Amino acid sequence: MIDSKTTITCVGDIAPIRTAQDHFMSDNQSLKKYFEEIFFESDVVFCNLETPLTRAKSVRENKKYIFKAVPEIINAFPDQFVYSIANNHILDYGEEGLQETIKHLSEKGIRFAGAGNNLQEAVRPVVINCRGKSLGFLACADKRYQPATENRPGIFPAIPDLLLPKISQLKSTVDLVVVSIHMGMEYIPVPAPVMIKLSNDCREAGADAVFFHHAHCVSGYTISKNGITLWGVGNFLFPDSSKNHFKPWFETTTWSIIHEVNRGIIDLKINPYIIDSDGIPKNADSKRGARIRKRIELISDKINHGDSLIWLRVKNICSYSYAKLFITNYADIARRKGLLNMFKQITTSIQALFTEKS
Numbered sequence: 470m471i472d473s474k475t476t477i478t479c480v481g482d483i484a485p486i487r488t489a490q491d492h493f494m495s496d497n498q499s500l501k502k503y504f505e506e507i508f509f510e511s512d513v514v515f516c517n518l519e520t521p522l523t524r525a526k527s528v529r530e531n532k533k534y535i536f537k538a539v540p541e542i543i544n545a546f547p548d549q550f551v552y553s554i555a556n557n558h559i560l561d562y563g564e565e566g567l568q569e570t571i572k573h574l575s576e577k578g579i580r581f582a583g584a585g586n587n588l589q590e591a592v593r594p595v596v597i598n599c600r601g602k603s604l605g606f607l608a609c610a611d612k613r614y615q616p617a618t619e620n621r622p623g624i625f626p627a628i629p630d631l632l633l634p635k636i637s638q639l640k641s642t643v644d645l646v647v648v649s650i651h652m653g654m655e656y657i658p659v660p661a662p663v664m665i666k667l668s669n670d671c672r673e674a675g676a677d678a679v680f681f682h683h684a685h686c687v688s689g690y691t692i693s694k695n696g697i698t699l700w701g702v703g704n705f706l707f708p709d710s711s712k713n714h715f716k717p718w719f720e721t722t723t724w725s726i727i728h729e730v731n732r733g734i735i736d737l738k739i740n741p742y743i744i745d746s747d748g749i750p751k752n753a754d755s756k757r758g759a760r761i762r763k764r765i766e767l768i769s770d771k772i773n774h775g776d777s778l779i780w781l782r783v784k785n786i787c788s789y790s791y792a793k794l795f796i797t798n799y800a801d802i803a804r805r806k807g808l809l810n811m812f813k814q815i816t817t818s819i820q821a822l823f824t825e826k827s
Contacts, residue, residue, distance in 0.1 A: 473729050473730045474600075474727060474728070474729050475512050475513075475599055475600050475602060475604070475645070475727075475728045475729075476510055476511050476512050476513075476725050476726070476727055476728075477511070477512065477513045477514075477515060477604070477645075477647060477678070477725070477726045477728065478508060478511040478513070478514045478515070478723050478724065478725045478726070479514075479515050479516075479647070479649075479678070479680045479699055479702055479723075479724045479725075479726065480514060480515075480516045480702060480705040480721075480723055480724070481516070481517060481682045481687075481701075481702035481703040481704050481705045481721060482516075482517050482519040482556075482682055482683075482685065482703075482704045482705060482706075482707050483516050483517065483518055483519060483546075483552075483705050483706045483707070484518075484519040484520045484536055484538070484558075484704075484706065484707045484708070484748070485520070485538045485542045485545070485706060485748075486520055486536050486537065486538050486708065486748075487708050487748070488708045488746070488747040488748055489706060489707070489708050489747055489748035489749060490538055490539065490542060491747075492747045492748075492749060493542050493545050494539070494542070497542075497544065497545050500545045500749075501544070501545045501546065501547065504545070504546055504547050505547045507723070507750075508547055508549060508723075510725070511549055511725060512549060512599050512600065513549050513551055513597060513599065513604060513606075514547070514549050514550045514551065515550075515551045515553070515606055515647055515649060515680075516550060516551075516552060516553065516705060517552075517553045517555075517556055517608075517649060517651060517682045518552040518553065518554050518556075518559075518581070519536065519556050519558050519559075519707070520536040520537055520538045520558055520559075520561070521536070521537050521538075521558070521559055521560070521561060521562050521566035521567060521569065521570045522537075522538055522539070522540040522542070522543060522569065522570045522573050522574070523537050523538075523540065523562050523565070523566040523569040523570060524539065524540070524569070525537070525562040525563065525565045525566045525569060526562075527562065527563060527565070528561060528562055528563070529560055529561060529562060529563040529566075530805060531805065532561075532801060532805060533797065533798070533801040534558075535558075535561045535562075536558045536561050537561060537562055537566065540569070540570075540573040543573070543574070543577070543579060544577075550579070550580075551580045551581065551582070551595050551597070551606050552574070552579065552580070552581040552582075553581070553582060553583045553608030553649040553651065554567075554570060554571075554574075554581050554582070554583045554584045554608070554624075555582070555583025555584050555591075555608045555609050555610035555614075555624040555625050555649070555651055556583075556610050556614065556624070556651040556683070557610065557611070557613075557614045557651065557683070559584055559614075559624065560614070560615050560622075560623070560624075564621075564622045567584060567622050567623075568586060568622060571584070571585065571586065571590075580595045580597070580606075581595070581608075582594055582595045582606055582607060582608040582625075582649075583607075583608030583609060583610065583624060583625050583649070583651075584617065584622070584623065584624045584625065585617055585622065585623075585625075586617075586622045587617055587618065587619055587620060587621065587622065588616075588617040588618055588619055588623075588625075589619070590617070591616075591617035591623060591624060591625040592607075592617075592625050592631070592635055594606055594607045594635070594639050596639075596642075596643060602644040602645065602728075602730070603642070603643040603644050603645075604643060604644065604645045604647070605639040605640070605642070605643035605645065605646045605647070606646075606647050606648075606649070607625075607632075607635060607636065607639060607646070607647070607648045607649070607676075608625060608648075608649040608650075608651075609624070609625040609626060609627040609632055609648070609649070609650055609651070610624045610625065610626065610627060610650065610651035610652065610683075611626075611627060611651060611652045611683075612626035612627060612628055613817075614626075614651075616628075627650050627651075627652060627667065629667065629670055632648075632667075632671070632674075633670055633671065633674040634674075636648060636671055636674040636675050636676050637674045637675050639675070640674070640675030640676070641675075644730075645677050645678075645728055646675055646676045646677050646678075647676070647677065647678045647679075647680075647726075648671050648676045648678070648679045648680075649680055649682070650664075650667065650679065650680070650681050650682075651681075651682055651683045652664055652667075652681055652683055653681055653682075653683045653684040653701060654683075654684060654818065654821070654822060655683065655684055655685055655791075655794060655798075656684060656685060656686060656715055656717075656785065656788070656790055656791045656794055657684055657686075657782060657785045657786065657791065657822070658684060658686045658687065658688040658689075658700075658701055658717065658764075658768055658785065659688065659700075659768065659771075659772075659778050659781045659782045659785060660681070660688065660700040660701070660772065660778070661782075661821050661822050661823075662823065662824055663821050663824070664681060664700070668681075668691075668698045668700075672693075672695050672696045672698070673695070676696060677696045677697070677728070677733065677734060678696055678697045678698075678699075678726055678734065679696070679697075679698045679699070680698070680699035680702050680724070681698075681699065681700055681701055681702070682701065682702050682703070684701045684703075685703065685704055685707070685715070685717075685718050686701060686703050686704075686715070686717035686718065686720075687701055687702065687703035687717065687720065687721060687722060687761065687764065687765055688700035688701025688702075688703075688765070688768050689701075689765055689766070689767075689768035689769030689770075689771070689772050689773075690724075690737060690765070690769050691769070691772060691773055692734070692737065696733075696734060697726060697734050697737060699724050700768070700772065702721075702722075702724055703717070703720070703721040703722065704718060704719075704721055704744060705721055705723075705742075705744075705750055706744070706748055706749060706750055707744060707748050708746075708747065708748035709748075715790040715794075717764075718744070719743055719744040719745075720741070720743060720744075720753070720757065720760070720761045720764075721741070721742050721743075721744060721750060721761075722739045722740055722741045722742060722761060722765070723738075723739070723740045723742070724737065724738075724739060725737070725738040725739075725740070739762060739765065741753035741757065741758035741761040741762060743757055779823065782822055782823070786822075799811050799814070799815060802814055
């Protein structure tokens with residue numbers, strides 16, 4: 470029998486590393502109960518796992534930010550979680566780290582999508598039967614991160630010619646399709662033109678919901694007759710890796726999409742949280758919760774009312790936090806790959822911010 474309403478909660482980047490890992494390892498069961506309380510109304514929670522689960526020693530390259538978590542830490546999360554592993558950190562410990570992550574999740578029966586030992590595995594969706602309905606989940610990421618090939622491990626690259634047919638194929642077999650995309654500019658809460666076009670194309674192909682993450686800050690949302698897009702879901706569980714003290718890093722929400730049989734998506738519920746010094750989300754007080762909601766609504770209005778987003782992007786690029794991040798990241802690229810490669814990446818990033826090219 471079909472239950473009319475289904476709740477799918479989307480949250481952003483989860484990285485149970487460093488202080489968060491210490492917290493988890495000392496109090497695993499209490500944290501699992503805590504997350505069960507947060508998500509007790511959710512049938513499915515779709516998140517981005519921003520770290521490999523591995524004990525590998527050898528890093529893929531000596532970059533500034535390198536993440537890993539012990540495999541058993543995943544036991545602290547409730548059973549309704551589905552994990553995207555398509556992101557720029559899942560290969561921090563190379564193919565060994567990715568393969569250990571896949572092995573651990575598979576052996577535990579934990580649902581994941583977005584990366585694999587080859588392209589065929591990476592593009593494979595998660596399908597869940599819930600309340601008499603079938604729900605399909607796809608996960609992909611910016612093609613700059615190691616894309617899987619027919620004979621190489623990697624992520625599902627967010628290339629339209631590859632992604633859109635997979636959405637259409639999945640939609641023909643399930644009642645609801647949700648697509649997770651790891652893409653955007655860090656600390657910039659305004660969607661780039663390439664993201665807007667990709668979201669529109671995904672929804673035309675049959676996606677009911679599309680959500681983006683990677684910017685480490687919340688953005689706005691768009692609801693229309695053919696679905697919903699969450700333009701940036703922020704972090705959810707993430708210590709401040711950069712020590713940049715970028716305030717929006719710590720201000721986040723859960724995004725619960727309510728789907729009803731015959732009516733489609735009927736509501737979006739936003740519940741604000743504050744990420745504490747260990748990287749753990751805690752309920753926001755009324756003042757900070759109101760500020761988070763107001764920011765989301767302001768960005769949503771600008772996106773949805775046809776306002777030019779160019780100056781809003783420029784304003785964010787000129788902020789102190791972004792300037793500091795920019796200098797840190799590109800200096801690291803120059804150190805590892807040389808000045809020419811650094812300038813190429815800067816050009817690519819600027820192009821992605823202001824055009825539909827990526």
